Amino acid sequence: MKARWLKKLIRICLVSLPLLTASAWVDAKVDPELRAYLKDAISSSSSFGDRFDAEVWLVDMNARMSRFIPDKEFRIEFLKSVHHAATDQNLPPEMVLALIHVESAFKPYALSHAGAQGYMQVMPFWRNEIGRPDDNLMEMQTNLKYGCAILAHYLKREKGNWIRALARYNGSLGKTWYPERVMNKWQRHWFVRQISFRR
Template sequence: MLAAGLLFGALFSGPAHAGNQKEEALADSVRLALANAINDSRPPKPVLRDEAARARYQAWFEEMSRRLAKRIPDELSRTEFLESVWYESARAGLDPGLVLGLIQVESAYRKYAISIAGARGYMQVMPFWTKVIGDSDRRKLFHMQTNLRYGCSILRMYIDMEKGNLYLALGRYNGSRGKPKYPNAVLAAWKKWEFKPAT
């Protein structure tokens, strides 16, 4: 049994490159807004207002699915992942390419990644967030949509705290505010995941 657990850990939860997000004092209004965002139980299905939006989403989905095929080989898992990335990114007012780039740097698309600091899942969310804005269930950070929701909501909060300065917000997300390595890595990865629709 122990050997099976060690094998599972080696295959699915190897160390990730996340930093140590800091637990910060939050205004009650910020804490409440984050808690409400996390507790929204709507399914992660893209809301597309018109035919042009549907066509753009479909083109984005097909391109990202092609790019992710080697990292997430199972088509159903890849579909659910991309639908959730699109939904949670849009919900938080983030570019989905930024979120995909951040995931690449944080966990290399490993659902069960755990960093040396204890951050978990795709977006490497620190477990203390489940107490601050969630229901204290750390295990949910390995649930795909929950992890993406936490990560996108937290990143949005940091962008707002830094008055739109993405470089500083990314540093804060990683616990390395003011140091260039992490923000530069995410911004470089974002360029690789940018979607440029055919004209």
């Protein structure tokens, strides 16, 4: 009796899984530009632009992040990796932190019901789409590179419109609930006021 019930449940899950991720999957399959952008982004990298700014940012974010990642050494490594992956794609690192806050609550091995993996909840099909099937999406730097490249592409595609870019990232284009959640986390936890020191 239990075996039949379990088989039925698995069948239901397999049938409904494509429906849960349909808009993101369709968007990815018909978008060769995103595939090329992601492939290029995974292959290239850069480092912190300005050491002083990076250190100020790390000190500030370290204090904010302490409630989510208790291990200080890992916390600094994580923040450096986020800053690197975000700035490599010309994204504000604070917005990437807000997205991670919503997507995985900073859990490195987060796995969604749809199969999205890691901090930025990247779907595994992206590895095959860009010809890197052996990439480990649970590995921090890999996950951040993929996620930031995808977000940057959508932001460019939407001509800087964060609401639409975030909705695309989530596969909910046309709805605002997801972008609102990310923006709320950004404003409440990760916003950094830019200070000008003009003479």
